[in-house]
Amino acid sequence: EIVLTQSPGTLSLSPGERATLSCRASQSVSSSYLAWYQQKPGQAPRLLIYDAASRATGIPDRFSGSGSGTDFTLTISRLEPEDFAVYYCQQYGSSPPITFGQGTRLEIK
């Protein structure tokens, strides 16, 4: 089973700043089958990115994903107030089982 480790655990930034979130896999993720989700308090997760770099429908272009192999990154180019949330990476290259990272909390500084 592939273990995903996200860093940092918490990221404190201000609106307008750039956010860089990391997701590292314990072994190579096949075909870059990695997704990113956003979860706000009291809400279900929302798909942001799939196949490491493809934006899901309706996701603003300030969200971008990159990486391959074992190292992946979610970048938010200019933070909007509504972007402060918890972000999870998920691999599906060797699914099932699919596995999630433990999450990165993006908070307002």
Add this chain to the structure above:
Amino acid sequence: EVQLVESGGVVVQPGGSLRLSCAASGFTFDDYAMHWVRQAPGKGLEWVSLITWDGGSTYYADSVKGRFTISRDNSKNSLYLLMNSLTAEDTALYYCAQESTFGGVIKDWGQGTLVTVSS
């Protein structure tokens, strides 16, 4: 619009059983694999189980294998999770989730149903 509505979450005693249901609408249910994903209070996401579009194959996390059974009724656009031998570690919000056509990516989520295992 995709709608996934979970039900069946209650307070149950350790060792007890429970069946969760998920009513799906807004898409062709039998075209898609479906998942259950859970989230313990204040914790991260944990994948629980997957069933293929026709119910022909099922998969489980090690933490629930042998205790939980996923099933679906395509004639009723419904997904189920039968949970046996429940422990406190099963306390969580259980999400019903639709897999995308990309395979393994979860496209849409319900709002969840809360299962609490407590005496």
